[in-house]
Amino acid sequence: MGFQVTYYIIPLVLAFLLCLTVMVYLRGKRDIPGVQSFLVIIAGLAVWSFFDACVHVMTEVQAREFFDAASYLGIAIVPASWFLFTVRYTGRGVLRGRTAVAALYTLPAITLALAFTYPLHGLIWSSYTTELHNGIVVSAKVYGTWFWAHIVSSYIFVMAGIVLLLSHSTFSNNLFARQKAILLIGILLPWAGNFATLSIGMSHTVIDFTLPAFIFSCLAIIYVLFEYSLLDIVPLAQRNIFDNLSDAFVVIDAKGKVVEANKSSKTLLVDGSDLYGRPFSPLLTRHPAVRDALDALPSQRETARITEELGDVAYETTVTPLLQGSEYLGAVILSRDITLRKRSEDTVKELNDMLFLINRILRHDISNNLTIARMSLELMDGCDPDLRGRVQASLDRSVELILRMKEFESAVAHEGRGRTQRLVDLLSSIAAGYPSLHVDINGETGLMADTSLYVVFENIIRNAYVHGNADLVTIDITETPDLHIVAVGDNGTGLSSVAKEHAFDEGFSYGRRKGTGMGLYIVKKLMEQQGGSVEIGDNYPRGARVTVKIKKEKKAANP
Numbered sequence: 001m002g003f004q005v006t007y008y009i010i011p012l013v014l015a016f017l018l019c020l021t022v023m024v025y026l027r028g029k030r031d032i033p034g035v036q037s038f039l040v041i042i043a044g045l046a047v048w049s050f051f052d053a054c055v056h057v058m059t060e061v062q063a064r065e066f067f068d069a070a071s072y073l074g075i076a077i078v079p080a081s082w083f084l085f086t087v088r089y090t091g092r093g094v095l096r097g098r099t100a101v102a103a104l105y106t107l108p109a110i111t112l113a114l115a116f117t118y119p120l121h122g123l124i125w126s127s128y129t130t131e132l133h134n135g136i137v138v139s140a141k142v143y144g145t146w147f148w149a150h151i152v153s154s155y156i157f158v159m160a161g162i163v164l165l166l167s168h169s170t171f172s173n174n175l176f177a178r179q180k181a182i183l184l185i186g187i188l189l190p191w192a193g194n195f196a197t198l199s200i201g202m203s204h205t206v207i208d209f210t211l212p213a214f215i216f217s218c219l220a221i222i223y224v225l226f227e228y229s230l231l232d233i234v235p236l237a238q239r240n241i242f243d244n245l246s247d248a249f250v251v252i253d254a255k256g257k258v259v260e261a262n263k264s265s266k267t268l269l270v271d272g273s274d275l276y277g278r279p280f281s282p283l284l285t286r287h288p289a290v291r292d293a294l295d296a297l298p299s300q301r302e303t304a305r306i307t308e309e310l311g312d313v314a315y316e317t318t319v320t321p322l323l324q325g326s327e328y329l330g331a332v333i334l335s336r337d338i339t340l341r342k343r344s345e346d347t348v349k350e351l352n353d354m355l356f357l358i359n360r361i362l363r364h365d366i367s368n369n370l371t372i373a374r375m376s377l378e379l380m381d382g383c384d385p386d387l388r389g390r391v392q393a394s395l396d397r398s399v400e401l402i403l404r405m406k407e408f409e410s411a412v413a414h415e416g417r418g419r420t421q422r423l424v425d426l427l428s429s430i431a432a433g434y435p436s437l438h439v440d441i442n443g444e445t446g447l448m449a450d451t452s453l454y455v456v457f458e459n460i461i462r463n464a465y466v467h468g469n470a471d472l473v474t475i476d477i478t479e480t481p482d483l484h485i486v487a488v489g490d491n492g493t494g495l496s497s498v499a500k501e502h503a504f505d506e507g508f509s510y511g512r513r514k515g516t517g518m519g520l521y522i523v524k525k526l527m528e529q530q531g532g533s534v535e536i537g538d539n540y541p542r543g544a545r546v547t548v549k550i551k552k553e554k555k556a557a558n559p
Contacts (some may be wrong), residue, residue, distance in 0.1 A: 002059035004134050005196040011141035011428045012053035018219065039076055045190075048074030059137040061130045065118075068128075068139065071117040076108035076150070079157035111150045123147070158191055181492075186220030189213040227551050248335040252280045254298070254328055258274030280333070286310060290333070307338070314342040338426035370395055423449045423486070427475055430458050437465050445485045445552060452526045456534075459519040460488050460546045467509075468492025468544055484550040489539035503536045523548075 022042045029035050051071035057066045084104060111124075116122040123146035131140045162184060193213035244263075251260035258275040267274065275283070284291035293304035297319060304319045321328060373395055389544040424441055426449040431439035439461070464470040470492030478485045495503065502508045505526040520536075527534045532550045539545035 002056055002137075003135055004059050006056050007051040008056045012049045012056070015049040016046055016053065019043070019049065037081055037088055040081040041085060044074035044078035044081060046074070047071070047076065055139065059130070061128065064137075064139055065128050068141075069115040069118065072112050072124075075107065076111040076115070080104050080108050083161045083164075084159040086164040092183055101429075106149070107153050111146065114146050123460060124150075128399075158188075162188075182220050182223060185218075187214050189220070207386070226270055246336070248333070250275070250280060250333040251322075251330060252294075253306060253330040254334070255279075256281055256294075260328070273429065276544050287315070287317065287335075290317045290319065290335070294331065295331070297321050297331050301328060309342075312339070313337060314339045370399055410425070421449060422446045423453070423477065423484075426454055427457060430454070431473075432463055434460075434461065437461070437470065438472045440472070440474045441477070445477050445479045445484050452530065453550075456523050456526055457486070457488070459523050460548075464488070464490035464492055464544065468494070470543060472548035479552075482552055484552060485544060485547065486550070487547045489545040490543040491539070492543045494538060494542055495536065495544050500538075504534070 008475040019042050023046065024037060026039050048071050051067045051073070055064050055068040055071065058067060060411050077519060086103065095402045114121065115124050118128070121144075123144040125141045125147070126144045127142045128142075129140045130137050132138075165184060174226070209233045246264055248265040249260075249262045250258060250265045253259050258278055258280050261275045280295050281291050284294070287306075287310075288309060289306045289308055293306060297304070301323065303321070306315075306316070306317045306319070314336055314337070316338045317333065320332045320334075416482045423445055427439070431441075433439065434516055461473060464473050468490050470490035472491045474489045476487045476489070478487075488499055499508075504520050506521045507520070508521075520534075523534055526548075527548065530550065532548065534549070535547045537545050537547070
């Protein structure tokens with residue numbers, strides 16, 4: 001058996017050693033999903049580079065034939081293993097079970113068998129001899145029919161894996177983007193070299209560009225392993241989170257068939273052990289409203305939100321169309337069990353209803369008692385006028401407190417959903433209730449005011465008139481990109497520093513005609529409920545100035 005030394009084996013030996021290094025590194029990570037298929041790729045590259053090096057060392061044709069055939073232990077399995085790895089790496093729901101994986105390696109197994117038995121049929125090489133070029137023995141091969149079939153299938157596997165990587169919609173994370181880019185470079189280099197060699201059409205192989213590409217391929221793979229923690233931080237974490245969601249999550253294609261589903265979808269939405277590839281709508285027998293929304297989606301193409309109560313369980317389901325321009329691609333169905341939330345909401349509603357009822361009863365009974373007391377006071381003769389005045393003032397404050405509580409209850413109960421009108425019209429209607437008070441309204445905004453804002457501005461204007469002794473109120477309306485701003489200034493007596501500090505405290509009152517101390521407190525609470533704010537300060541040259549800031553509603557972005 002003859003041997004020769006050629007510089008062609010240098011990159012092959014280096015590639016082999018690098019592959020061994022990667023394999024040793026991956027041994028400690030075999031429990032991580034995806035590592036086993038990646039190990040097969042690296043092992044295939046190691047076998048391929050080792051036996052190709054052996055081919056270049058040998059000078060006898062029988063030895064070169066044997067090692068050339070042995071190199072197909074790597075050549076045949078690498079493309080299929082690459083595709084399998086991309087499937088596992090991206091978490092796609094295909095190639096499930098051993099049967100599917102065995103079917104994937106059927107063609108590689110046939111190729112390997114034909115390579116070792118080529119003299120019997122000539123399907124890999126129709127002839128295999130050696131020639132001498134520049135003092136180096138090289139192989140002179142004529143490729144058979146199956147060789148080209150193997151080349152085509154290999155390119156299909158490689159391209160399919162590349163498509164999976166490029167189309168994988170993982171989190172928008174630069175780490176995964178770089179992982180994929182470097183993986184693509186690593187896997188494409190040898191195949192680009194192989195394509196270049198075949199394109200030149202050398203039947204007598206002197207230089208195979210596939211060989212030097214191996215060294216760069218291995219370097220790229222090692223770089224991504226250590227620099228970007230490939231297989232330590234992988235998109236498969238997304239799959240783990242996806243499967244462990246308590247919410248049902250289903251993706252269907254344009255034909256209504258399931259292309260993705262998590263574990264919860266099988267127990268929450270439908271019954272069945274395997275949803276993949278099945279029409280989804282017929283499985284929604286327990287959710288007719290969701291089924292109707294799904295059936296209407298291709299034509300209506302609008303997100304539907306459905307709340308259903310099935311027995312003791314409540315569901316909230318969102319059906320969202322997937323569109324690419326005007327083309328309907330499918331839909332995403334997200335459903336969750338909201339039973340506990342629904343019970344809590346019902347409990348809160350019942351408690352609120354009970355509180356409102358209690359408040360009405362107390363307000364009604366106390367109001368009746370106060371009315372009787374006022375009438376009795378008016379009928380009393382010979383009562384100390386000063387004492388009678390204090391009693392009358394106390395009764396008036398009690399009546400005012402009842403009115404304020406009624407306003408507060410009304411505003412809270414409506415939660416901003418009462419009758420709305422333009423802010424300027426609302427302010428004008430409030431001003432009309434104080435004929436002796438001159439009210440100037442400056443500016444305009446697109447804000448539509450509701451019941452709660454009526455209570456807010458009515459209290460502010462009443463305070464200026466009753467407690468500030470103002471005869472002029474100026475209202476300035478402005479806005480910013482995020483806020484509606486309404487400043488109410490008066491020419492009244494103004495506020496002391498103590499009054500400004502405590503104006504919004506519950507029960508605090510000021511001025512000669514003290515009230516219940518609830519007006520501005522109610523104003524503050526109503527604005528906090530709506531996410532706004534209210535401030536009080538001095539007006540110039542005299543009086544008080546109350547500034548109300550109301551957040552603008554954000555418009556939904558166009559999809």
